[in-house]
Amino acid sequence: MIFFIIGVLAALVALAVLLLSEEGKAAAFIPGVVAVIMIGVSCVSYVPTGYTGIVTTFGKVEDGTKDAGVVFKSPWQSIVKMDNRVQEMNMDLSAFSSDIQEVATSVAVGYRINQQNAMTIYKSVGKKYEDTLITPRVQETVKAVVAHYDASSLISNRDAVASQMDTKLREVLAEYNIDLQYISVTNFDFTDTFTDAVEAKVKAQQEKEKAETDAEKRRVEAQATADADLIAANAEAEKSKVAADAELYVAEKKAEANRALNDSLNSNLLEYYRITNVDSLWNGELPTYVGGDGSIPIINGIN
Numbered sequence: 387m388i389f390f391i392i393g394v395l396a397a398l399v400a401l402a403v404l405l406l407s408e409e410g411k412a413a414a415f416i417p418g419v420v421a422v423i424m425i426g427v428s429c430v431s432y433v434p435t436g437y438t439g440i441v442t443t444f445g446k447v448e449d450g451t452k453d454a455g456v457v458f459k460s461p462w463q464s465i466v467k468m469d470n471r472v473q474e475m476n477m478d479l480s481a482f483s484s485d486i487q488e489v490a491t492s493v494a495v496g497y498r499i500n501q502q503n504a505m506t507i508y509k510s511v512g513k514k515y516e517d518t519l520i521t522p523r524v525q526e527t528v529k530a531v532v533a534h535y536d537a538s539s540l541i542s543n544r545d546a547v548a549s550q551m552d553t554k555l556r557e558v559l560a561e562y563n564i565d566l567q568y569i570s571v572t573n574f575d576f577t578d579t580f581t582d583a584v585e586a587k588v589k590a591q592q593e594k595e596k597a598e599t600d601a602e603k604r605r606v607e608a609q610a611t612a613d614a615d616l617i618a619a620n621a622e623a624e625k626s627k628v629a630a631d632a633e634l635y636v637a638e639k640k641a642e643a644n645r646a647l648n649d650s651l652n653s654n655l656l657e658y659y660r661i662t663n664v665d666s667l668w669n670g671e672l673p674t675y676v677g678g679d680g681s682i683p684i685i686n687g688i689n
Contacts, residue, residue, distance in 0.1 A: 431457050431465040438504040440466040447509045451501065468504045468513065472496055472567050475516060481529045487537035490575035493551070495524055496567035503563040510562070519562050524569075527555040540574050547571060 432455070433439040439452025442464045457465060474496045481489050497520060499507055511518040531550045532540065540547060548571045556566040 429458060429461050431459060433457055433465065433467055436469065436471040437467040438470045438499070438501050440468055440505050440508045442466060447505050449505065451504050466508060466513070468499060468508060470499050470501045470504065472498045473516070475520065475524075476572075477521070477524055477528075479525055479528060481532040483532055483535055483537045483540060485536040487580050488577055489532055489537065489540060490573075491528055491532060491571065492573040492575075493524065493528060493569055494572055495520070495555075495569045497559065498565050498567060500563040500565055507563050515562075515564070520559065520564060523558045523562075524555060527551055527558060530554065537576060537580060544571055544574070 431439070431452075433452050435454045437454060439454075439457055441448040441450065441452060441459060443460070444462065448463075452465060459465060474494060476492070476494050478490065478492050481491050483489055499515070507515050507519075528551060531547060531554065534550075535543065535547060548569065551571070552566070552569050555569055559566050
């Protein structure tokens with residue numbers, strides 16, 4: 387706009403010189419050239435890469451946007467450059483959990499303006515959309531989500547907490563043509579009293595788990611000892627049974643041998659009686675056996 391004003395002034399000067407100066411056209415040449423250059427420059431603007439151009443006419447925001455590069459406009463129009471790159475903001479705020487524990491929360495938020503609707507954002511809040519739109523919505527979202535968890539759950543469910551913040555904040559910012567790229571929870575910090583209580587609880591839990599582990603170890607060792615004793619007892623019993631079976635087998639074999647020997651002796655004796663016709667000589671008394679080691683046996687009672 388300033389170039390257009392300078393150009394108009396230069397044109398007026400050139401016209402005045404042309405009309406009033408004795409030199410006429412020669413004297414008006416330089417102001418005329420300046421006027422043409424200034425007016426020409428006022429019709430051209432440049433939008434850098436990563437920005438969106440917003441056209442305003444005497445301060446009024448026009449519909450539509452200009453892409454990055456050289457753009458043409460009316461001399462009385464201006465181009466406002468809106469950054470449409472991903473921008474990050476870091477925020478520290480205080481929130482309260484569902485069990486009324488104060489939680490100092492740190493978050494990182496990445497966002498970008500909606501390029502097609504950049505003029506709407508500019509109409510509503512100008513270029514200070516981060517302070518006016520984004521910061522309050524981030525604070526509201528973080529506090530609302532944190533309030534749904536107790537302090538201990540915030541520690542163990544940080545990813546779930548961040549996911550809920552992302553979903554909620556994305557919906558809220560979309561209403562203002564702001565595209566959320568990410569939100570991450572970088573830190574939860576609690577009061578010293580709560581931190582000490584958590585540490586004591588964790589220590590107690592660890593001691594309990596260690597006691598349970600030791601008890602289970604002792605139970606397993608006792609069971610292993612009992613199993614070993616049972617195996618040894620079974621082995622000893624099996625050994626005794628095998629020995630008893632062996633003794634029984636030997637006894638049975640001896641008895642069988644004795645029976646065989648007895649049967650053999652009886653058979654031989656009967657044959658002897660038959661051959662010698664001893665039945666006629668027997669007086670009804672059993673013969674006696676007289677003999678010793680290395681001597682010839684004598685059977686008495688046979689006449």
